[in-house]
Amino acid sequence: MKLTSKGRYAVMALVDLARFDNINPVSLRDISLRQGISLDYLEQIFSKLKKNQIVKSIRGTQGGYILSKKPNEIKLTNIFHAVDEKVKTVQCKKDSKKGCNGKATKCITHNLWDELENHINSFFEKKSLEDLLKSNKEHRY
């Protein structure tokens, strides 16, 4: 199981943004340069972040993005959800009443994967953008 770069980039970009948006909006170009992420790719990501009300955009010269909420109100869950980075441990259809793998019942490890999903998601629900900012104040990058 691996984290996709879309999810990673989204978090990296938002941490970067959060550190600089106190006064002025931050342009994707700046984030792109500082974080080494392709500008075109960032635009895709921010389009989703905007749709999910995590950031607001300001167009025109001196434009850019700002956070829609306070850093402590933005959890990793929200970010990942916005960019479709979801935790999936089972292939089974949720809608059908049927079990996994075409069987009539749930597969013998179904509960295990549910536990795992909860375990991972609880991590994402606890961590906010503010937490990440704090743990970054010590070392400069």
Place this chain on the structure above:
Amino acid sequence: MKLTSKGRYAVMALVDLARFDNINPVSLRDISLRQGISLDYLEQIFSKLKKNQIVKSIRGTQGGYILSKKPNEIKLTNIFHAVDEKVKTVQCKKDSKKGCNGKATKCITHNLWDELENHINSFFEKKSLEDLLKSNKEHRY
């Protein structure tokens, strides 16, 4: 982030195996039928499990596989490691002294992903095959 079916199948198959290997070896054909997993695919998986000393094979008629160790000595970590289901949250090369994304330093979220990896791995290190057997004794599948 999602679990691959190779990892899921490995665990499903081993739980199935553990429930039936008290007296005789269990054939992949039986596991295939009970769990609805392709026989050819199971063979690939068990080849890896064998290389990692998680199961032993017995050839010929009435042959099959048996566990190499007691169920409480086989952790999910061991199983996942055997079938190359690894938890990867960063793309960065571990060998180089360089940072992530071509930068000179670690990316600003590097510590976060390390934390996440540890969080997930600790789940896998706690769970043994025996735990899964127990939680399955209640309901029959």
Place this chain on the structure above:
DNA sequence: TCTATACTTGACCATTTTAGTCAGGTATGT
């Protein structure tokens, strides 16, 4: 000894996902 069963190995492949790029646009501050 013959044969069915079951493990063993390695090559192959279609589909999906990933990680972007590219090519246009539109809005706005100066």
Place this chain on the structure above:
DNA sequence: ACATACCTGACTAAAATGGTCAAGTATAGA
């Protein structure tokens, strides 16, 4: 008007996934 920066959608190369297929080898039982 023009440079900056957001906005949108189409496109794509490469890798990973989730298998299948073919051709074995070993062994128990008739």
